[in-house]
Amino acid sequence: MANLKQYNMYINGEWSPPSNGKYFESYNPATEEPWCQVADGQSEDIDRAVNAAYQAFQNPEWAGLTSTQRGHLLRKVGDLLSDNVEELARYETRDNGKLFREMKGQLSYMPQFFYYYAGLADKIHGDTLPIDKQDMFVFTNREPLGVVAAITPWNSPLYLTFLKLAPALIAGNTIVIKPSEYTSASILEFMRIIEKAGFPPGVINVVTGFGLTAGSPLTSHRLVSRTAFTGGVESARKIVRNSAENLSALSLELGGKSPNIIFDDANLHNAVKGVIAGIFGATGQSCVAGSRLFVHQDIYDSFVEKLVARVKEIKVGDPMNEESEMGPVATAAQLETIESYVSLATEEGARLITGGKRLGNSGTGWYYEPTIFEHINTSDRVMQEEIFGPVLSIISFESEEEVIQKANDSNYGLAAGIWTKDLGRAHRLVKKIQAGIVWVNTYRSISPMAPIGGSKLSGYGREGGIEAVYEYTQSKTVWINTSEESMEDPFKIR
Known part of the structure; x- marks a missing residue:
């Protein structure tokens, strides 16, 4: 003391x-x-x-x-x-x-x-x-x-x-x-x-x-x-x-439960990095975390495979180490919250793709693995409630109309990401997505000139x-x- x-x-x-x-x-x-x-x-x-x-x-x-x-x-x-x-x-x-x-x-x-x-x-x-x-x-x-x-x-x-x-x-x-x-x-x-x-x-x-x-x-x-x-x-x-x-x-x-939407014409290399930045950057402890990932069904398997391969390579460790890519969560209480949501996702029938457990033992830091779940229903609590940690929920979609409905199926409305080369599509979605911030082909960009804020909860x-x-x-x-x-x-x- x-x-x-x-x-x-x-x-x-x-x-x-x-x-x-x-x-x-x-x-x-x-x-x-x-x-x-x-x-x-x-x-x-x-x-x-x-x-x-x-x-x-x-x-x-x-x-x-x-x-x-x-x-x-x-x-x-x-x-x-x-x-x-x-x-x-x-x-x-x-x-x-x-x-x-x-x-x-x-x-x-x-x-x-x-x-x-x-x-x-x-x-x-x-x-x-x-x-x-x-x-x-x-x-x-x-x-x-x-x-x-x-x-x-x-x-x-x-x-x-x-x-x-x-x-x-x-x-x-x-x-x-x-x-x-x-x-x-x-x-x-x-x-x-x-x-x-x-x-x-x-x-x-x-x-x-x-x-x-x-x-x-x-x-x-x-x-x-x-x-x-x-x-x-x-x-x-x-x-x-x-x-x-x-x-x-x-x-x-x-805060929010922000959707990140990947269309089949997207630059997949950049989209994978954008998804990682959105949910595993800052250990998922970001107001704008892209915690809900929607992937077009035509590229779903290949995209998820690329994403998981990169996520498994994320270096979790001492935040003072220049080589670390993800540090600990900020508090013991937040670590317990993350663990409880991971357990809930399994109970709700979501499929664990990677991660899902604490790293290290008590006394060695509040570290948690980058975690990905595959969901069927957007109504799952883990798809609806803000976790504020490195936990990503994925679901597929077929059409613009479907993904707009799924993306807006949330009590939150802070941020969203859209990945597509079709600018007409991007403009259509920007108008219809219920979010105060929309990033197109990027994520977590900031500037003093740009307003930040949302709607709903x-x-x-x-x-x-x-x-x-x-x-x-x-x-x-x-x-x-x-x-x-x-x-x-x-x-x-x-």
């Missing part, structure tokens, strides 16, 4: 110990051993952080900055992030088990998000309205909301925090970040970059702890104007109920692109009477 690194919260520009004096351990998924201690935040700590953010929102040190000046601050964050990629990637890998080379690659790209929003900062504006009254000049402004609560999950802590942080800040808001209790370290290390960038105290705060004792007081706090959440459906339902206390605006990105609202900025602003309408004539009847609407 004594040699574990200890993290306090970051509140009002200071490193603050928890009000109850308690800390909890964070575990390295590759070793199953605790490696740091994190502050166990309580409602008192949340209140301090939100009040600090509220005061900072009104403070001229922040509120008095021009949008261009806010953009300069974000650009500085991007520069500092570029200088600290490897260090932050090591913290992230140690905390959630993702491949170091994957995190290093992801974080190397993340400065582009800050540069993009820095460039947008002074280009967010209202409109002049062509009003139907000649003596009135009417325009709109876009203004910040106030204090934003950002709740982030354990699978990509920094990336999913940046998606909220950058647009919220350039809009002029202040923010309180509550990372997952499983992966708080990388966010707290990132605050050292924020300190160097020169943000006024209270603009960015981080509180750590558990959902009930930290998340709930934050999302229901009377001074929170917006909550941006990425995570599971059940947690989202609690946040929606909490928002009734403060009537805060919400954006919810809740995948949530609502958008992150990324200019749309995200609108999520963090509100429109104000201004009426100016240009006439010098006396007022008309005050009891008659103008």
